[in-house]
Amino acid sequence: MAKRVAVVHGPNLNMLGKREVGIYGGKSMEEINSEVAAEAAGLNVTVEFYQSNSEGDLVTFVQQCRGRTEGILLNAGAYTHYSIALRDAIAAAQVPTVEVHISNIYKREPFRHVSVLAPVCIGQICGFGSHGYVLALRALMEERFDPWLA
Amino acid sequence: MKKNRKYLVVSGPNLNLLGARKTSIYGEGSLEDIHAGLRQRAEELNVGVECRQFNSEGEIIDSLQEAPGQFDGVIINAGALAHYSYALRSAIGSMLLPCVEVFISNVHAREEFRHKSVIAPVCVGVIGGFGKKSYLLALEALAKLGET
Numbered sequence: 001m002a003k004r005v006a007v008v009h010g011p012n013l014n015m016l017g018k019r020e021v022g023i024y025g026g027k028s029m030e031e032i033n034s035e036v037a038a039e040a041a042g043l044n045v046t047v048e049f050y051q052s053n054s055e056g057d058l059v060t061f062v063q064q065c066r067g068r069t070e071g072i073l074l075n076a077g078a079y080t081h082y083s084i085a086l087r088d089a090i091a092a093a094q095v096p097t098v099e100v101h102i103s104n105i106y107k108r109e110p111f112r113h114v115s116v117l118a119p120v121c122i123g124q125i126c127g128f129g130s131h132g133y134v135l136a137l138r139a140l141m142e143e144r145f146d147p148w149l150a
Numbered sequence: 151m152k153k154n155r156k157y158l159v160v161s162g163p164n165l166n167l168l169g170a171r172k173t174s175i176y177g178e179g180s181l182e183d184i185h186a187g188l189r190q191r192a193e194e195l196n197v198g199v200e201c202r203q204f205n206s207e208g209e210i211i212d213s214l215q216e217a218p219g220q221f222d223g224v225i226i227n228a229g230a231l232a233h234y235s236y237a238l239r240s241a242i243g244s245m246l247l248p249c250v251e252v253f254i255s256n257v258h259a260r261e262e263f264r265h266k267s268v269i270a271p272v273c274v275g276v277i278g279g280f281g282k283k284s285y286l287l288a289l290e291a292l293a294k295l296g297e298t
Contacts, residue, residue, distance in 0.1 A: 098279075106270035113266070118258030123284070127250075127275020128291045135287045139280045 002046045003141060004069040006095075007036055007133065009051040010058055010077035016102075023103050025129050032130045036073075039134045043141050055083055062089040071140040072097040073133060080105075080115045091120045098136040101126035155222040155296045156198035157289065159188060160213060162229035163205045168254075175255050177281050184282045191286050195293045207231055207238065214241040223248040223292040225285060232257075232267045243272040248295055250288040253278030 009029060012019065017028035033049045040047040048069075052058050058079065065072055072095050079086050080099070090097050097120070104127030105112040118124055123139060125132045161181060164171070169180040185201040192199040200221070204210045210228070217224055224247055231238055232251065242249050249272070256279035257264040270276050275291065277284045 104270070104273065104275050106267065106273075106276065115258065118256065120259075121256065121279070123256050123277070123279020124258065125275070125277050125287070127273070128294070131291065131294050132275070135277070135291055138290070139277075139283060139287055 002044050003071065004046045004048070005040065005071040005073060005137065005140060006061075006065050006069045007033065007047055007049045007073045008058065008061060009049070009075055010079050011053040011055075012077050013075060014051050014053070023108075025102060027130050032133055035130060036133045036137060039137055043137065045137065045141050047137075055079055055085060058083075059085050059089040062086065062093050065095045066093040069095055071095060073100055073136045073140065074098070074117070074121070075100045075102070075133075076117060080117055081111055082116060084116055087116050087120055090117060096140060097121045098140055099124040099126075100132045100136045102129055102132060103127065154196060154198055155293070156200065156220070157192075157223045157225060157292055158213070158217050158221040159185070159199055159201040159225045159285065159289075160210055161201075161203040161227045162210060162231045163207075165227060165229055166203050166205065175260075177254065179282055184285050187282060188285055188289060191289055195289065197289070197293050197296070199289065207235055211237060211241040214238075214245050218245050218247055221247065222296060223250070225250050225252055225288045225292065226269070226273075227252045227254065227285070228267075228269060232269055233263055234268060236268055239269045239272055242269055248292060249273045250291055251276045251278075252284040252288045254281055254284055255279065 013029055017026050050061050074097055099117055099121040125136050165181050188199050251270055251273040277287050
């Protein structure tokens with residue numbers, strides 16, 4: 001059976017391609033989703049996409065991933081840096097979650113250097129633009145690249 | 151024919167002990183297993199890799215200073231140096247090559263002193279938490295950057 005992965009975008013990511021393109025690039029969220037969907041097809045992974053600007057809706061969605069998906073790719077946008085509620089939702093969902101950022105958050109303002117989500121995620125990928133989502137999907141799914149399992 | 155891109159992979163102090171210490175954090179495999187995996191993946195991506203390990207901070211800096219002209223990018227797992235070596239940060243910042251920082255473990259789930267990397271701001275990006283796969287994903291990231 002194909003593995004199921006939820007790709008979750010937080011606040012303002014619906015504006016990708018239209019805001020601060022110097023930082024976030026010119027691709028829209030839909031274009032990024034298409035790239036992830038293409039990669040997923042090759043990996044025999046079923047992906048579903050979700051975006052919300054509302055913290056509460058993101059919490060509800062992540063909670064509902066429990067028992068329903070085998071992985072979450074999460075770009076929580078600015079909520080990354082302060083949403084303890086989202087952190088608790090990830091911990092409660094018990095679904096391996098990879099944190100993705102388009103930009104290198106460590107090159108930016110100090111308030112972006114801390115992710116309150118990172119301790120409950122399996123790992124973090126940041127700085128590689130839209131390719132970060134593809135890398136995150138591979139991190140989550142492609143066990144053939146893990147020599148530890150070989 | 152276009153020359154294949156070549157990347158330098160540097161692992162810092164104590165990573166020579168992989169597989170022999172704290173295997174619950176760092177996993178069972180050795181650094182040589184990681185290097186073998188990187189060479190295989192490099193072949194698939196049609197790029198070159200050279201893998202080195204140093205316990206000495208100064209030797210890492212020497213290696214990075216010599217990298218431009220020989221390599222097209224660097225993957226670095228600086229180990230504990232990531233958290234305090236401003237000399238390493240300066241060396242990365244000076245070399246004008248894309249550098250990707252990798253961690254085997256999820257540093258954010260560990261001790262507070264490991265939450266901050268002083269080299270991350272001078273790297274293109276950071277990949278951490280995926281075991282040995284962190285290195286392979288970093289190679290894919292650099293190869294993709296080289297295409298554009």
